[in-house]
Amino acid sequence: MSELIKNEASCLCGSVKIGVTNINPKFTVCHCDTCRNWGGGPFFAVQCGTDVEIKGAEHVKEYNSSPWAARGFCSTCGTHLFYRLNKSGSYNMPVGLFSKVDGLVMALQYFSDQRPDYYCFSNQTQEMTEAEIKAYFASEA
Numbered sequence: 001m002s003e004l005i006k007n008e009a010s011c012l013c014g015s016v017k018i019g020v021t022n023i024n025p026k027f028t029v030c031h032c033d034t035c036r037n038w039g040g041g042p043f044f045a046v047q048c049g050t051d052v053e054i055k056g057a058e059h060v061k062e063y064n065s066s067p068w069a070a071r072g073f074c075s076t077c078g079t080h081l082f083y084r085l086n087k088s089g090s091y092n093m094p095v096g097l098f099s100k101v102d103g104l105v106m107a108l109q110y111f112s113d114q115r116p117d118y119y120c121f122s123n124q125t126q127e128m129t130e131a132e133i134k135a136y137f138a139s140e141a
């Protein structure tokens with residue numbers, strides 16, 4: 001059985017439509033300072049790979065939030081649309097855009113050491129600290 005699912009998402013105002021061929025239902029949560037500053041809380045993200053079709057791309061505004069990734073949002077309604085890695089071009093998108101996907105499972109929490117103490121999920125998942133993430137990506141490069 002394939003874990004890959006086709007889906008289409010839209011921003012709140014409908015100016016931007018996103019077609020995605022490959023959604024990994026095992027989504028991740030990022031607790032880093034940047035994600036929480038961006039969205040007001042942790043970033044729930046599904047990995048969508050590079051096979052992504054964006055209709056209404058002229059309404060998408062991008063911000064380079066770090067040397068290695070950009071964040072995109074609708075310039076009309078402000079809906080957060082993606083976090084895209086510069087090197088691979090692969091997209092992570094808010095799970096809320098695809099909440100009708102079956103079988104979504106919280107699989108991994110990033111930057112668990114930056115998670116503030118004013119919230120806590122009961123989900124039992126793998127967690128990675130900043131140091132573990134840096135070591136992981138250094139070994140991949």
Ligand SMILES: [Zn+2]
Nearest residue numbers: 011013074077
């Ligand atoms: Zn919009």
Ligand SMILES: [Zn+2]
Nearest residue numbers: 030031032035
């Ligand atoms: Zn983050």
